Amino acid sequence: MFERYRPGMTSAQIDPWSRRYYPREGDGVGFDRVVFFSDAVFAIAITLMAVEIGVPEAEEADSAHALWSALAEKGPAIGAFVVAFAWVAVYWRANHRFTTALARMSSRYIAFLLLYLGLVALLPVPAGMLGEYWSNPVAIVVFAIYGALMSSMEVVLFIVADRDDMFLAPMTSQFRRWMIVGSLTPVVAFLAAIPLAFISTLAAIAAYLVVAVLLGILVNKVLGPTSG
Numbered sequence: 001m002f003e004r005y006r007p008g009m010t011s012a013q014i015d016p017w018s019r020r021y022y023p024r025e026g027d028g029v030g031f032d033r034v035v036f037f038s039d040a041v042f043a044i045a046i047t048l049m050a051v052e053i054g055v056p057e058a059e060e061a062d063s064a065h066a067l068w069s070a071l072a073e074k075g076p077a078i079g080a081f082v083v084a085f086a087w088v089a090v091y092w093r094a095n096h097r098f099t100t101a102l103a104r105m106s107s108r109y110i111a112f113l114l115l116y117l118g119l120v121a122l123l124p125v126p127a128g129m130l131g132e133y134w135s136n137p138v139a140i141v142v143f144a145i146y147g148a149l150m151s152s153m154e155v156v157l158f159i160v161a162d163r164d165d166m167f168l169a170p171m172t173s174q175f176r177r178w179m180i181v182g183s184l185t186p187v188v189a190f191l192a193a194i195p196l197a198f199i200s201t202l203a204a205i206a207a208y209l210v211v212a213v214l215l216g217i218l219v220n221k222v223l224g225p226t227s228g
Contacts, residue, residue, distance in 0.1 A: 023104040031105055034113070038099075041117045042092045048124040049084055052131070053077045080131030083205060086212035088123060091150060093216065098158070106164040109157065116153040122146070130205070140197035140204045147190040147208070154183040186215055 024031045054077070056070035105113075126139075126146040133139035158179050162171055189211040197204040 024102065034105055034110060035099055038095065038113065038117060039092075041120050042088060042095075045120050045123045046085060046088060049081050049088075049127050052124055052128045053081055076134040077131035079205065080127050080134065083130065083209050083212070084123060084127035086209055086216070087147060087150075088120070090212055090216045091120070091154070094154065098161075101168055102161065102166050103168045104166055106160070106166060109160045109164060109166060112153070112156055112160055116150075116157060119146070119150050119153060134205065135201050137197040137201060137204075140201050141194050143208070144190040144194050144197070144204075148187045151183055151186040151190070155180055158183065182215075186211060 053074060056067060056074050123146070126143045129139040130143050161167065162176065189207070193204045193207050196207060
């Protein structure tokens with residue numbers, strides 16, 4: 001008969017309709033499928049952002065000047081892609097490194113992870129607005145709200161994983177503080193950039209990029225280099 005999950009059990013020993021955990025150990029099929037699905041969502045979001053840029057349309061196909069002008073018109077879209085890509089890279093790196101520290105995933109964690117991935121899939125929308133309406137403060141505010149929601153969801157995922165005892169090793173109080181502070185830092189940065197957007201949209205966009213780079217360095221320092 002099926003039993004409640006215990007460390008060392010395989011998926012074949014757990015009731016597939018009522019189990020609460022998907023272990024990494026044993027066959028680990030459910031765990032791996034969640035990881036692969038997460039990576040696929042990130043990859044598709046990046047692809048859609050690149051497609052959003054489009055190919056420059058020159059009025060005269062043989063004119064180098066016309067093509068350069070058409071390419072220059074794509075500048076805001078390319079800039080928005082760079083900013084959005086920097087952030088999705090930070091989120092993916094943090095998510096990937098975070099997942100390597102998990103021994104199993106609870107059904108509750110997967111439910112919140114799906115909400116998080118839904119936000120990831122939505123990224124091309126605020127990124128597209130940022131490229132199309134870069135001089136409009138409203139587009140900057142929408143991107144800021146989106147970024148704050150993404151970062152807040154990372155805090156939620158960590159809390160759920162911690163409460164459901166999903167980590168390979170016990171978390172120290174110092175590490176918990178680092179994780180929560182590190183995840184809340186971009187929330188504060190995004191919200192702080194909203195007033196800046198009404199002064200200078202370019203300054204706000206530049207601030208988003210700088211914070212993404214700094215946060216990437218922080219993720220590497222706290223979580224260590226990506227592996228696995």
